[in-house]
Structure formats: C-alpha cells, structure tokens
Amino acid sequence: MACCHYALTPGNESVFSVDPSAIAFGPGVLGEAGEHLKALSCKRVALFTDATLVELEPVTVALKSIRAAGVDVEVYSEVHVEPTDASFRKAADFAKGGRFDGYVSVGGGSVIDTCKAALLYATYPAELRTYVNAPVGDGKPVPGALPPHIACPTTCGTGSECTGIAVFDDLSLKVKTGIASRRLRPTLALIDPTCTRTLPSQVVAASGFDVLCHALESYTARPYTARARPDKPGSRPMSQGRNPWSDVGAIEALELAGKYFVRAVRDSGDSEAREALSWAATLAGIAFGNAGVHLPHAMSYAVAGLVRDYRCRGYPQHEPMVPHGISVIVNAPSVFRATAPTSPERHLAAAVALGADPREVGGASAGLVGSILSHVVVDLMRAAEVPNGVGGVGYVEADLDALTRGAIVQKRLVDNAPLPVDETVMRALFRGALSYW
Secondary structure (H helix, E strand, O other): OEEOOEEOOOOEOOOOOOOOOOEEEOOOHHHHHHHHHHHOOOOEEEEEOOOOHHHOHHHHHHHHHHHHOOOEEEEEOOOOOOOEHHHHHHHHHHHHHHOOOEEEEEEOHHHHHHHHHHHHHHHOOOOHHHOOOOOOOOOOOOOOOOOOEEEEEOOOOOOHHHOOEEEEEEOOOOEEEEEEOHHHOOOEEEEOHHHHOOOOHHHHHHHHHHHHHHHHHHHHOOEHHHOEOOOOHHHOOOOOOEOHHHHHHHHHHHHHHHHHHHHHHHOOOOHHHHHHHHHHHHHHHHHHHHHOOOHHHHHHHHHHHOOOOOOOOOOOOOOOOOOHHHHHHOOHHHHHHHHHHHOHHHHHHHHHHOOOOHHHHOOOOHHHHHHHHHHHHHHHHHHHOOOOOHHHHOOOHHHHHHHHHHHHOOHHHHOOOOOOOOHHHHHHHHHHOOOOO
16 A cells, blocks of 8 residues: 555554644734734734844734733743753743743744753753653643744744754753754744845854754654554644655755755845745754654754854854754764665655756665765765864864764654664764764
8 A cells, every 4th residue: 555655564653743833924924923923812922032123123013012912021032042051041040030922033043942951841840851852851741832933034044933842952951952842833934035144154054954864854754654553543643754845945945045046045145035034944843843854963963063263154142053954964964875775766856856867866766865965965064164074173083972972862853763773883984974084
C-alpha cells in the first residue's frame, strides 16, 4: 500500500497530522497587531523584544498599533540573544508578575522562543526543566491551554512563529536544548518582510541558513511511516517525520532559497530577495514544525553550547556566541553526505532546488548524490562568507568527544534522522564537519 507516494508498512504509522499555523503575511501587517489582540479579547499584554529592537521601527509600529486598539501594554526588552536557562527564568518572572492576558513577541527566534517560555511558566509555574525535552529535562507535557501569543518575526529565518518549539542554552550543562509542545505554537504570526530591511548581512546569512536547514532536514527526515503506530491519536508526536504536507513547504522553501538567498545577504536594498526569503522562512517553519528537523540541528546544540571565544559580526560582541543558523549550517554538508543513500532522489531534488544544474547531475549515482548536495551547500556558505565548518567557529579534533556527547542527547532530533545514529556515527559526522575548503 502507499499514501501520497509514501509506502505503508503493516504495524507502522499510516496517518500524518496537519497542524496549520495562523499566518498573516505582507508589508505593513505589523500595524495590525492591535486589532488582532482586541479580537482575541486581550486587555493587558506583554510585548517581548530585545535591547536593540526596542529602539527600532518594528517595535514602535507594534506599540502604536496596540495602544491605538485600547490595549494596555508593558514592554520586556531584556531578551538574551541566544537565550539561556537564566534568561528564560528572568523572563518568566516578569510574566508571572504582570497579570497579562496576552503576549506579543517582536524579534527573531530568541525573542519569540523567550516569549513562549515566559508565558508557559507564568501560566503553569514549575521548575524550568519540568517541560524541557528528555533526557536533558523531565519532558512533562504542557498541562493545558495557554494565553494568546502573536509572534512578529523581524528576521527572515527563524520559523519560530510557526512552531511549538522554544530553544535555549543550559549554562550548567553547556548544551542547547528546548521545550516542544503543540500548545506553544503562537496563536497568530504577523510576518512583515519590511522588518528585514535593516538587518546586517551576517544576520541575514545566519537566519537564511536556518531556513535552508529547516527545509533540507524536513525534506530528508525519517518518513512518518517509519514510526510505530501510536496507541492513541494523542500520542502522535509533533515532529512526526517527513510527510506529504511538510514536503510541499520544504521544497518550495528550498527553491526560494536557491534563487534569493545570496541576493538577500549581499544587498540590503533588494526588497524582492528579502521578502522572498521571509516567505521561504515561513514555508520552512510550517514544514519543520510538522515534520521536525534532525542531525544538523542536533549537532548545532553542541556547537552553540560549548562555544569558547567565537564572535560573529553583526551580533552583540560582549560575549562569545555562535548564532543559531551558523551553528546549524557548519554541520550540514557533512550530514547530507552521510544521509544521501537513504533517499538519493530527495537529496538530488534538494540540490537542484538550491541551484545545481539538472543537466549535469541528472544521471548521478546514489553514491555521488551526497557530494552534489554537499557542494551546493558549501558554495552557498562561501558566497555568504560564513565559517568553514565547526573548525571555523573554534573547534579542533580534540573537541570531537565533547561535541558528540552534547549532540547525542538531543533524542527528539537524533531519532528523526533517516539513519541510525550512535556515538560513533555522530563523532564521524563532526569530524567530517571540521572543514570543507
């Protein structure tokens, strides 16, 4: 039997679920925030942002709209870029004391994720690791409904406005981890591509590579039909593996990234490219929010969590940090070389979507497909002037064991890979990611 080109296996899953995000997309949509809050019966809301954005036009526009709608608003601008367990707790304390009936996030993934966590712990107070993914945390389910949250991304890459995932660095464990629940998905996403006009090129590169990996990983993840059939519908995971719904958004996002990514990075005045990349981010967010990502993201948690002294231009310089999209893309070529044999046709389709010439690669053997996709990704990395693999952000051969330990515990992501991964395989992937050119 087959369903939408997916072979069904007796005893395994035969059903995929679709949890559509509510989205309003287009120039000027940020100015509608107040009316949407009023329609949700919100009277007093918290607006989450960061110390840079609080002074910029997107926050000004959002606040003006909220106040014009007669909604009381209090601003929290202490979001930490690349959140930590400490910054999540601080944000939750603010939310607990504010008696808010609604939330707005204006910013990148750090802002949106922090808002998700804050409203969760304000609504259902608990020790931080209670809801954090196992085995790092207890993995307890979110107990019930959450207040309305309108997410307004200002970067063209996060996809967080379309997902129920909130990611942070656990400082004590030196590992990145997260919370995942359908209940955390924002009530509404307002995606205004004009917010990206002032982004520095390296921020666009990092967020754009996050888009690219969301789409690539969703498209190449373990198929939903490879999972065992759940005992009840409620046991079906949010990250269910690639499926006919996620495929649609993923391949379109890859085609957009292949056409517009380099243009968006190199020219802040190219409004067509940045709007297209914003739409690609939305499509990829829908895809990975439904299918889940896998190894490049699992490895990124260790790359970011163990950082020593790397600093990226365009980002705050007061502390070492590997921006999320950079921590993901440095692993990607190594991973896709390894995963290509699991579905050569998908890896080849992804390479063509990103710009590989179909006339030159059409007859490629299964063994060569991984190299083709890897080379396309590396070419994009070089064009965007991002670091050359994990070595480019400060890691060496002696760090492979620590990186492996930090990545292998990301069970939700590792288990979504299209091939079995143990510590030996993970270490080999990191070794292959040390440098590419």
